[in-house]
Amino acid sequence: MGSQEDSSLKRKEFQKRTDDDIDSFLAKKDFQKSAAPSTTSSPTTSGAQKPSEPGAKPPAVPTEKREPTDEDHEEAIRMARTSRAEREAYHDVAVLRKKSHALGHKAAKFFRKHKAAEAAAHKCVAKAVAFREKATVRREKAKDFLEKAKSYEEELSEAAHGSTELSPESLRTRIASTERKAAKEEEVARRNESKAASQTEKAAKYRSKAAKFLEQNKLNEVESRRYSKRADNLEKAGP
Secondary structure, three states: OOOHHHHHHHHHHHHHHHHHHHHHHHHHHHHHHHOOOOOOOOOOHHHOOOOOOOOOOOOOOOOOOOOOOHHHHHHHHHHHHHHHHHHHHHHHHHHHHHHHHHHHHHHHHHHHHHHHHHHHHHHHHHOOOOOHHHHHHHHHHHHHHHHHHHHHHHHHHHHHHHHHOOOOOHHHHHHHHHHHHHHHHHHHHHHHHHHHHHHHHHHHHHHHHHHHHHHHHHHHHHHHHHHHHHHHHHHHHHO
């Protein structure tokens, strides 16, 4: 029993000593933290500047703003006038180019109409030629029928003397029939000639329109080239 009590007393004393050591260590550390060393600058180093570190930018020196002079105002006015003259010149060139393109487009339109009128005139001429050819064929047929009618008339004169097998009434019927056919062919020929004349008249109208459109085309082309030349000269002259 005595040995157990001694060991417990030794343990308590060791624990107490250990706790006292820890408390004294912590008190010493807190004292060092709270007591910061006082730094006093010497009078020799207080007024001197710190040396600049390598690579650091020097302090910016403030520049004094000077008031613009009359020469500066005149230069600004001259530059503004030059810029305005350039813009006006570019605007004038653009306007001239636009007018030139519009007139060129108009000239192309009139030229297309001229070609269309010429094509219509050629078509009418071709129709007139075809109608005249038909009229010629009809007239040839009418001549053939008239020749037959003459031959029947000769036979009719021979029938009066009894030298033909056909009766006079039959010959007169044939003569009337051939003359009617000849008259019909002649009528058709005249109708075709009338159509040919109508087509010729249309062709003349189309030719007149084609000439008018060609004239308008040439006038617009001349105006377009004139505006284009003015724009070129203005670009070469500069502002």
